[in-house]
Amino acid sequence: MANAFDGSDIDLLDEDVRDLIRRREAVLAPSYRLFYRHPVVAARGSGVWLYDADGNRYLDAYNNVPAVGHSHPHVQRLVTEQLGVVNTHTRYLTEPVIDYSERLLALFPAELNKVVYTCTGSEAVDLALRVARYETGARGVVCTAHAYHGTTAAAAAVSPSLGPNNVIGDDVILVTAPDAEHDDPATMAELFAARVRSAIAELHRRGVGFAGMIVDSILSSDGVQSDPEGFLAPAVHAVHEAGGLWIADEVQPGFGRLGSTWWGFQRHGIEPDLVVLGKPMGNGIPIGALVGRDGVMAKFGRDIRYFNTFGGNPVSIAAATAVLDVIEEEALLDNVQRSGQRLLEGLREIAGRHDGVGGVRGRGLFLAMEFVDGDEADAATASRVVNELRERRILISASGPHENVLKIRPPLPFTTEHADQLLGELDDILAHVPR
Amino acid sequence: MANAFDGSDIDLLDEDVRDLIRRREAVLAPSYRLFYRHPVVAARGSGVWLYDADGNRYLDAYNNVPAVGHSHPHVQRLVTEQLGVVNTHTRYLTEPVIDYSERLLALFPAELNKVVYTCTGSEAVDLALRVARYETGARGVVCTAHAYHGTTAAAAAVSPSLGPNNVIGDDVILVTAPDAEHDDPATMAELFAARVRSAIAELHRRGVGFAGMIVDSILSSDGVQSDPEGFLAPAVHAVHEAGGLWIADEVQPGFGRLGSTWWGFQRHGIEPDLVVLGKPMGNGIPIGALVGRDGVMAKFGRDIRYFNTFGGNPVSIAAATAVLDVIEEEALLDNVQRSGQRLLEGLREIAGRHDGVGGVRGRGLFLAMEFVDGDEADAATASRVVNELRERRILISASGPHENVLKIRPPLPFTTEHADQLLGELDDILAHVPR
Known part of the structure; x- marks a missing residue:
């Protein structure tokens, strides 16, 4: 599974997160997986935001279940x-x-x-x-x-x-x-x-x-x-x-x-x-x-x-x-078109300025950016981008047959400002994160 | 399916119930079934009671999903x-x-x-x-x-x-x-x-x-x-x-x-x-x-x-x-034992006083009374009892390989008084309803 926590970095995590993970492993069957090298505690949610137990705020650009926003x-x-x-x-x-x-x-x-x-x-x-x-x-x-x-x-x-x-x-x-x-x-x-x-x-x-x-x-x-x-x-x-x-x-x-x-x-x-x-x-x-x-x-x-x-x-x-x-x-279909268009254009613009982007696709608030290394799928870069965005408190994940596709799929009230925040961080990561 | 509404009596129903049934059939797939010859509108629920749109109260002796009581x-x-x-x-x-x-x-x-x-x-x-x-x-x-x-x-x-x-x-x-x-x-x-x-x-x-x-x-x-x-x-x-x-x-x-x-x-x-x-x-x-x-x-x-x-x-x-x-x-396990014992004893006592009861079984608040006609299963009597209880505003259903078994399975807060109400009506029905 793309973007699964594999436990190798568990000693680097905060003690309270480690404790939660261990309690969880003691009771939940081994079929469960967590996201991210550094799993996220979802303690509270509101609109397009999730908050961890320390009150840190994460921009949710991934979750399609709370479609009208968290805790509406x-x-x-x-x-x-x-x-x-x-x-x-x-x-x-x-x-x-x-x-x-x-x-x-x-x-x-x-x-x-x-x-x-x-x-x-x-x-x-x-x-x-x-x-x-x-x-x-x-x-x-x-x-x-x-x-x-x-x-x-x-x-x-x-x-x-x-x-x-x-x-x-x-x-x-x-x-x-x-x-x-x-x-x-x-x-x-x-x-x-x-x-x-x-x-x-x-x-x-x-x-x-x-x-x-x-x-x-x-x-x-x-x-x-x-x-x-x-x-x-x-x-x-x-x-x-x-x-x-x-x-x-x-x-x-x-x-x-x-x-x-x-x-x-x-x-x-x-x-x-x-x-x-x-x-x-x-x-x-x-x-x-x-x-x-x-x-x-x-x-x-x-x-x-x-x-x-x-x-x-x-x-x-x-x-x-x-x-x-x-x-x-809340006229969310209009918002989806507006924010989706901004995201699509922004992703295409970023793709034009960085090597290794094989394509940008999608419609509305379901968008994808594919990474390649020459003719090969580049899952490693997709994973690095996903995890680095998480460190910057923006949540997306990766997907696709070769796990080299960013999956951007936020709640529907995601605005063009939220889109700009995501695009800015993504642009910066691609410019600075070693491949 | 035991106790399914088959539509044959639809002209006998109140106009508002008929209207609901027709609207329902227009949108829900034909895989849906309703209970009872005279379907029940579940407009409100509280504890062991369901209420129809006219405010009539039904003793719920059937539903195991609202286990701690309706609308707890x-x-x-x-x-x-x-x-x-x-x-x-x-x-x-x-x-x-x-x-x-x-x-x-x-x-x-x-x-x-x-x-x-x-x-x-x-x-x-x-x-x-x-x-x-x-x-x-x-x-x-x-x-x-x-x-x-x-x-x-x-x-x-x-x-x-x-x-x-x-x-x-x-x-x-x-x-x-x-x-x-x-x-x-x-x-x-x-x-x-x-x-x-x-x-x-x-x-x-x-x-x-x-x-x-x-x-x-x-x-x-x-x-x-x-x-x-x-x-x-x-x-x-x-x-x-x-x-x-x-x-x-x-x-x-x-x-x-x-x-x-x-x-x-x-x-x-x-x-x-x-x-x-x-x-x-x-x-x-x-x-x-x-x-x-x-x-x-x-x-x-x-x-x-x-x-x-x-x-x-x-x-x-x-x-x-x-x-x-x-x-x-609410110490519901104790209540289940108490009310279940009362129901079991009451059903056995009723079985001893009426012909055609092939057996009484069950434990706690999951009880069964089986009807037979000689050596044959008697689904017709089970159905008549279920529907007559419904007319008296007590809800149970029928089940079993031959559909001849009353299924009594109320919410867990069902008390001995509720049990007595059910037992009294059941006894009266078996004494007076023609077989």
Whole structure:
């Protein structure tokens, strides 16, 4: 995993941080990881700021879950109110889940007219795969070669980015994602569609059939692939032609992160059959969802049913309602476009002045800067930059197939001033930090 | 599904309820179900009471998620406070998750010394299966014939109670659960263990090996099988002898519901390798967990890692902390024993006075009454009783392999007076409702 604390510098840490780490290791399973050579204590948060236990302030340019800002008072208010009213499941009639569903679906194209609530994006991915397989009667699924779609067994099986020990079964075929730095923009979309067609043919040869394809609409873990707009369309056409479903994973790009549209798939002019929502949906209160065409969800719903005990509970729905309120009331999509544009231009300008930047990509408040050493990916520089920014109290991380891509993905109220602070420090680091 | 609204009586409902149902069907996917011939609007809740939109009060004798009572002010307080401080993930150091983990693990035998947080019991089951399969290098799992363990693809694959269209793969073998009404108590434990041994042998014949067995420690969906204490022990021995892991599903029996112990497995004197927690853990704020021996979790943790974005976030942890506070401060385990004993005795007394009761079972506040017609299961009477109780504003449901078992499972603050109210109405219904 990029940017994981490996324990080697533990003796250099403050005693209270060391103590927390040791207490943590004593009780949390070894599957847990911490960020940074020098882990960050998240003691308090407000807006785009996190504070450690000593009151030091960190500019959060990484966290996409507290999308409307850390500790937003409107989220706190609606959740608190609902906790004093009722919090139960969807086998009773509760009005909040209906009100919210009407509002959420109004943000989608008309044919995406049904929703199921889960508690996480992983659960929604898992359900999307169950629905696609049941609807088509086939098992085979296509995903991208460095995809990340979640942590359940079925979601992990379409998440090759979890590493070589995470087994990808014979019913999943990986296709190389489009790559804006190396592909010819004139042909990348058709070449990607051709790879998808080959993968579908291979699934048929294996005898597992073709259920569908799942793609993160901004290809986050494939290094953030945002442009040119529309490059996913031919692949979607290939999937539909083969009788499969297109599952748009909007856990990362969704809820306005890309600024110009509510959902990443809209930038590609495509019509997904199923859409997966998660992370920012409740600003940190667990909630996810699967949105889809009723035709696609009917057979599964009739024959198998699905009941997620906490899914769509009124308290999680209150948090999700507050998120929509804030995005609209604070005009966050406009802010995302403005700050995203500043960041994109600033990153490009920095890239032009320093060696070793292989590319700058992204849209809205999901941006990437790639480091290379000649033709090779340069993960070491990405790691040094991430850790040096952390020492300067700015939080980002690294990602991508070769871990050489800076992942900049702040809460949506991140302003152009915050962008300038990040750009200034990054510029200085690239000028002074030895490579 | 037992006790599902089927729409046939919709014209008999009040106009506002009809309107809610129609709005709901327009936006929620067809996988959703409602309870009761006459669905209940859950507009408000407090303690063991739910209220509909007209202010009518319902005695809640069913809901195990609001374990410390609906809208408990202490849960509201701690969640609200934490929402104003910070809510982020476990790749930063956050102290609440460490404090809570220390407290939670202190409630377990010493060898169960590591925890991973999820957002639901389903995710925890799914992770337990991933860990067991990775640790053993085998795929085969044994579960009971009418088990329910959750909604992810992997959890549904060990949940035959989801019905005939829910495919159970070739790597899962079902064994008939012990049945207190029909088995000889002197031999039921050994016969169950013999069935488990046969299932393990069959998994080996299929070439998938044996990873482990998952059992709900109160066998909720197998009709609630609580006694005699210890009947699971020989099966656990058989599983360990075969090199498999025992996964105790404590989503329903855990957190004191059985009164005498915090966890259902303790009543059987067994040593599980992995324990799954869910539903009552955060009183409705989504949180689940997997507790296990560090040895069992080490290889998976080292090779694959596991990151659940919302899992162990400080707000869910605040809710879980509040639940432990309330269980201790309000001495709810004592209350569970007291009210559970009253319910059990009252149900037995009622069973002795009415025809057609095949058995009364359960422990603490998880009780079951089974209806039979001669040698046949009598689901119709169970359904009539459930719906007539609902008309009298008492909420329970039905369950079991033949849907003929009343499931009585109230919030833990349910008192002996509440028990008497339920018992009185049930007695009257059995005396007067035509069969």
